[in-house]
Amino acid sequence: MDAAILFAQHHPSLFRYLSRLTGDPDVAEDAAQEAFVRLMERPPAPGETRAWLFRVGTNAAWMALRTRGRRRRLLEAAPLRAPLGDAPPAPDAHAETAQVRERVRAALDGLPERDRTILMMQQEGFRYREIAEAVGTTTQSVGTMIARALNKLAAELRLDDEEENGWNPYR
Amino acid sequence: MEPVSLTRPHLEDGELLCLLDGEAEAVARPYAEAHLEACADCRGRMERYRTRRARLASLLASADFSPPVPMVPPSTVLVSEVDATAGQAATTRPDARVIPLRPRPAPPVRRVDRPWLRAAAVVLLLAAAVAVATPARAWIARWVGRQWSQLGHGGPPAPPATAPPVPAPPAAPQASAQVRFVPAGTELRVEVAHAQRVGTLTLVPVAGTAALAEVLGAPGVELLVVPSGLRIRNAAGDAAGYRIQVPEGVRRVRVRVGAGRESVIERTSIGAAGVGLALGS
Numbered sequence: 001m002d003a004a005i006l007f008a009q010h011h012p013s014l015f016r017y018l019s020r021l022t023g024d025p026d027v028a029e030d031a032a033q034e035a036f037v038r039l040m041e042r043p044p045a046p047g048e049t050r051a052w053l054f055r056v057g058t059n060a061a062w063m064a065l066r067t068r069g070r071r072r073r074l075l076e077a078a079p080l081r082a083p084l085g086d087a088p089p090a091p092d093a094h095a096e097t098a099q100v101r102e103r104v105r106a107a108l109d110g111l112p113e114r115d116r117t118i119l120m121m122q123q124e125g126f127r128y129r130e131i132a133e134a135v136g137t138t139t140q141s142v143g144t145m146i147a148r149a150l151n152k153l154a155a156e157l158r159l160d161d162e163e164e165n166g167w168n169p170y171r
Numbered sequence: 172m173e174p175v176s177l178t179r180p181h182l183e184d185g186e187l188l189c190l191l192d193g194e195a196e197a198v199a200r201p202y203a204e205a206h207l208e209a210c211a212d213c214r215g216r217m218e219r220y221r222t223r224r225a226r227l228a229s230l231l232a233s234a235d236f237s238p239p240v241p242m243v244p245p246s247t248v249l250v251s252e253v254d255a256t257a258g259q260a261a262t263t264r265p266d267a268r269v270i271p272l273r274p275r276p277a278p279p280v281r282r283v284d285r286p287w288l289r290a291a292a293v294v295l296l297l298a299a300a301v302a303v304a305t306p307a308r309a310w311i312a313r314w315v316g317r318q319w320s321q322l323g324h325g326g327p328p329a330p331p332a333t334a335p336p337v338p339a340p341p342a343a344p345q346a347s348a349q350v351r352f353v354p355a356g357t358e359l360r361v362e363v364a365h366a367q368r369v370g371t372l373t374l375v376p377v378a379g380t381a382a383l384a385e386v387l388g389a390p391g392v393e394l395l396v397v398p399s400g401l402r403i404r405n406a407a408g409d410a411a412g413y414r415i416q417v418p419e420g421v422r423r424v425r426v427r428v429g430a431g432r433e434s435v436i437e438r439t440s441i442g443a444a445g446v447g448l449a450l451g452s
Contacts, residue, residue, distance in 0.1 A: 005381060008353045012398065016235060025236040056397045101234040118433030123228060143194065150223050151184070157230065159223045 002114055003040060010053050017054060021120045022061050025103045031061035041100055051130040058134060103130035115149040118153055182206055187217045346385035352396040353381050357422040360400035366409040366429045367450045372423055374436060375445035377416035387412035417441065
């Protein structure tokens with residue numbers, strides 16, 4: 001197994017998927033790295049590498065997010081211990097992207113972890129069988145969960161409004 | 172309402188998604204397809220899901236984070252080291268800065284250069300050579316001769332009679348840097364930072380999925396794999412050549428040299444011997 005070739009093949013889509021899933025590129029990159037390290041330690045059966053990487057990366061990302069959530073709650077409970085200073089302002093050139101991102105993020109964060117995982121894996125082109133294995137459900141229920149997640153996002157992001165009014169993600 | 176919906180239930184949302192995704196094993200396909208054909212309501216719902224998903228994909232893409240400069244997994248570093256040790260083609264780190272491999276300089280040898288000590292050793296060994304009537308005498312005499320010469324008492328030291336012949340170095344140009352990578356799409360972009368005073372970029376077709384880029388004859392030029400393809404960091408004064416093996420998945424190669432025009436080379440137009448692009452300014 002050539003690690004560098006596997007990395008070149010799978011890292012871009014894994015990072016994209018994980019950053020969409022978590023909304024945090026740092027968490028996404030750490031989780032992707034974790035998945036590749038584990039791939040080298042315990043490689044899966046041939047032909048299952050991609051699904052395996054996404055499964056392991058997903059677990060690592062959720063775990064990192066939970067840890068981060070606990071830390072944030074602790075800091076909020078003791079604000080004097082929180083680091084001082086504001087986050088640097090986004091450059092104007094990225095303001096629109098930041099606005100879209102914020103809106104999409106809020107909508108995705110409203111989904112349960114499992115629905116979000118299923119939806120994002122489907123966006124990466126995985127088969128229902130692979131998605132079901134990743135989240136521990138049946139193949140038959142994946143379609144229902146995707147539909148449910150899409151319905152919710154459609155309401156949050158007004159995905160159905162475009163034909164009537166001209167779609168605007170900033171609303 | 173369609174008549175069919177009065178006698179048979181409409182398809183559920185999950186079934187519509189299964190049909191949309193071609194997931195035959197997740198849905199009772201013959202029934203679902205027959206129903207869909209007869210039921211405009213369900214067709215409309217399915218179309219709405221299709222549209223929603225396309226818009227979501229577009230929205231997600233516009234909100235994506237740029238991938239960071241990827242770190243290389245530790246094991247990849249190990250693989251590279253093993254490759255280098257084995258004398259194979261060098262690293263294949265994606266998006267990594269490729270440093271030409273050079274032999275590590277030997278640590279400086281600490282030598283005590285005291286002529287009087289060397290002279291004393293010569294005298295002692297001369298005495299020993301006279302005293303000892305063994306084959307060792309000849310070796311001692313040669314060693315003494317060398318030391319005597321280095322003390323300035325003769326010409327340059329003669330090479331030892333038993334010195335093994337040194338093989339001549341290979342004449343073919345060796346790559347001073349290499350990088351192997353898998354292009355992300357069907358187009359491979361090659362950006363050469365500067366036009367050179369002389370040099371050629373050669374494209375050669377190769378089987379398989381991995382591309383191999385090599386720098387010929389100019390240590391210091393860097394090859395970087397970027398999401399769009401390959402970036403060559405050279406200088407205007409360089410006279411390096413470059414060879415890029417174009418794998419099967421790539422349909423065309425776009426080469427831009429400095430701020431100049433882009434050359435587009437279809438892979439089908441590259442013969443077995445390759446095609447060359449002059450990099451001269």
